[in-house]
Amino acid sequence: MGNPTAFLRLNRESSLSERPPAGRVADWNDFHAGLDEQKLRDQASRCMDCGVPFCHNGAMLSGMATGCPLHNLIPEFNDLAYHGHWEKAYRRLARTNNFPEFTGHVCPAPCEGACTLGNRHSPQPTTIKNVEYSIIEKAWSEGWVLLRTPARRTGRTVAIVGSGPAGLAAADQLNALGHSVTVYERADRPGGLLLYGIPNMKLDKRHILHRRIAHLQKEGVTFVCNAHIGDAATGPGLAPSQLLATHDAVLLCTGATQPRDLAVPGRALGGVHFAIDYLTAATRALLDGTPGNPRLTAKDKDVVVIGGGDTGTDCVATALRQGCRKVCQIEIMPGPPASRQPGNPWPEWPKTLKTDYGQEEAIALQGADPRTYLTTVKALSGDAQNRVGGIHTIQVQWRKNDKGQPVPVEQPGTEKELPAQLVLLAMGFAGPEQNLPKALKLDTDPRGNIKADFARHATSLPKVFAAGDCRRGQSLVVWAIAEGRAAATAVDAYLNATAAK
Numbered sequence: 433m434g435n436p437t438a439f440l441r442l443n444r445e446s447s448l449s450e451r452p453p454a455g456r457v458a459d460w461n462d463f464h465a466g467l468d469e470q471k472l473r474d475q476a477s478r479c480m481d482c483g484v485p486f487c488h489n490g491a492m493l494s495g496m497a498t499g500c501p502l503h504n505l506i507p508e509f510n511d512l513a514y515h516g517h518w519e520k521a522y523r524r525l526a527r528t529n530n531f532p533e534f535t536g537h538v539c540p541a542p543c544e545g546a547c548t549l550g551n552r553h554s555p556q557p558t559t560i561k562n563v564e565y566s567i568i569e570k571a572w573s574e575g576w577v578l579l580r581t582p583a584r585r586t587g588r589t590v591a592i593v594g595s596g597p598a599g600l601a602a603a604d605q606l607n608a609l610g611h612s613v614t615v616y617e618r619a620d621r622p623g624g625l626l627l628y629g630i631p632n633m634k635l636d637k638r639h640i641l642h643r644r645i646a647h648l649q650k651e652g653v654t655f656v657c658n659a660h661i662g663d664a665a666t667g668p669g670l671a672p673s674q675l676l677a678t679h680d681a682v683l684l685c686t687g688a689t690q691p692r693d694l695a696v697p698g699r700a701l702g703g704v705h706f707a708i709d710y711l712t713a714a715t716r717a718l719l720d721g722t723p724g725n726p727r728l729t730a731k732d733k734d735v736v737v738i739g740g741g742d743t744g745t746d747c748v749a750t751a752l753r754q755g756c757r758k759v760c761q762i763e764i765m766p767g768p769p770a771s772r773q774p775g776n777p778w779p780e781w782p783k784t785l786k787t788d789y790g791q792e793e794a795i796a797l798q799g800a801d802p803r804t805y806l807t808t809v810k811a812l813s814g815d816a817q818n819r820v821g822g823i824h825t826i827q828v829q830w831r832k833n834d835k836g837q838p839v840p841v842e843q844p845g846t847e848k849e850l851p852a853q854l855v856l857l858a859m860g861f862a863g864p865e866q867n868l869p870k871a872l873k874l875d876t877d878p879r880g881n882i883k884a885d886f887a888r889h890a891t892s893l894p895k896v897f898a899a900g901d902c903r904r905g906q907s908l909v910v911w912a913i914a915e916g917r918a919a920a921t922a923v924d925a926y927l928n929a930t931a932a933k
């Protein structure tokens with residue numbers, strides 16, 4: 433523990449790492465600005481090196497992770513960063529996290545929710561995520577991120593389907609163990625939702641994501657893009673049975689990519705899109721060098737985002753950058769409380785109101801938080817060309833039904849119509865697509881996720897493994913990395929066992 437009294441003298445400072453909202457909406461660059469080194473070391477010094485550091489626990493409490501699912505050695509790297517031992521801090525961080533630059537940008541930081549400094553009336557947890565991000569950026573700029581090219585190859589081959597964080601983490605681990613890894617990705621570029629999902633201003637594609645993928649390629653990982661496994665139309669050799677025949681093990685990391693739909697009159701009107709299609713179009717246009725000309729645009733439109741979660745926030749921030757007339761966000765659930773409630777004690781993840789980067793930007797430009805809670809959609813109305821023009825809403829209250837389950841009850845007299853020429857559906861995801869599990873006849877759970885126990889990752893079919901959102905349902909980047917690492921250990925054990933026979 434570097435400075436035993438720092439947490440008493442110094443306040444948490446987290447917003448220092450972000451550019452001012454009103455200015456940053458004029459570009460697509462990273463909205464993080466970085467901390468200066470002295471301030472960062474001061475922040476790291478607030479870590480109390482607790483006897484029981486809940487921050488790196490990663491256990492499930494009340495259905496959510498408390499602490500870091502990767503079990504990052506947080507008090508240790510905080511202390512090393514405080515003392516300016518950056519290379520050692522990086523080595524400590526790299527033991528548990530393959531891609532700290534991803535989590536350092538996009539992780540909601542369950543570690544900070546579990547920090548002991550958050551266990552008080554006015555919580556001020558250590559700024560762990562900023563420290564993590566600064567350590568890895570320093571490591572890249574100082575040349576400490578070395579290639580993990582294996583000294584010898586085992587001669588065993590692994591096919592990984594899907595190049596999101598789970599697939600990338602598994603590829604990194606298996607390649608370092610000497611196995612020959614090929615990652616098959618149906619999109620035109622690798623990255624999964626790190627690429628076509630999370631927008632560029634939250635995770636820079638060229639500097640952060642491509643840098644890591646190029647590093648993996650140099651280490652020996654092969655990427656095959658435009659390869660839709662299970663879809664014969666995309667080329668020979670890509671049928672699931674052929675993949676099984678040509679590799680010693682197959683790891684499915686295909687994500688939970690089925691978006692939830694909205695069953696209301698007017699859903700089929702033009703201008704109503706899934707959020708993921710809209711976000712993908714914005715990023716693809718940016719990468720193609722035409723950010724002002726995406727396939728779907730919010731320019732000069734009234735935009736309504738249905739869904740108050742992270743995907744909705746990304747849509748708000750994207751629409752503002754595209755020059756929308758106005759953007760608002762509708763959420764059926766009640767607004768979270770400002771502080772922890774008695775049923776949500778520390779070190780559980782705090783279910784409190786957060787104003788994320790997209791909302792901050794809307795407040796700066798439009799003068800108010802774009803979110804409206806306890807509101808649902810009754811219908812969408814269109815014009816003569818069958819394009820959406822308005823959205824009809826009503827307020828709800830949550831009540832228990834006969835079975836004791838909470839249900840939304842519409843409140844008569846609260847109907848409203850909002851102008852909307854672009855409606856974005858950001859209501860979460862309903863599990864993985866079923867074509868590949870069906871083609872391989874894999875067992876699935878009641879939610880349609882591929883059945884495989886965490887840490888074993890073996891599916892019902894020999895030599896086929898599953899990890900990430902396709903196994904656990906739509907989750908977080910940090911969980912996907914944790915799953916990819918655990919699955920790599922399981923695949924390696926399987927390869928070693930079958931090699932010995």
Ligand SMILES: Cc1cc2nc3c(=O)[nH]c(=O)nc-3n(C[C@H](O)[C@H](O)[C@H](O)COP(=O)(O)OP(=O)(O)OC[C@H]3O[C@@H](n4cnc5c(N)ncnc54)[C@H](O)[C@@H]3O)c2cc1C
Nearest residue numbers: 594596597598618624625661686687900901907908909912
């Ligand atoms: C808009 C959005 C924003 C998000 N923001 C955050 C955030 O800020 N922080 C956070 O922690 N989490 C965030 N998440 C969640 C996070 O991105 C996911 O939990 C994580 O990416 C899951 O990783 P994965 O590797 O399991 O799957 P994915 O990232 O979904 O990758 C799966 C890949 O498999 C490919 N694939 C699927 N089927 C096939 C097939 N048959 N053949 C070949 N390829 C196939 C897909 O094209 C995709 O590239 C966000 C999610 C969304 C949708």
Ligand code: SF4
Nearest residue numbers: 500535539541543561
């Ligand atoms: S990966 Fe996420 S939970 Fe783990 S230390 Fe980093 S910010 Fe915290």
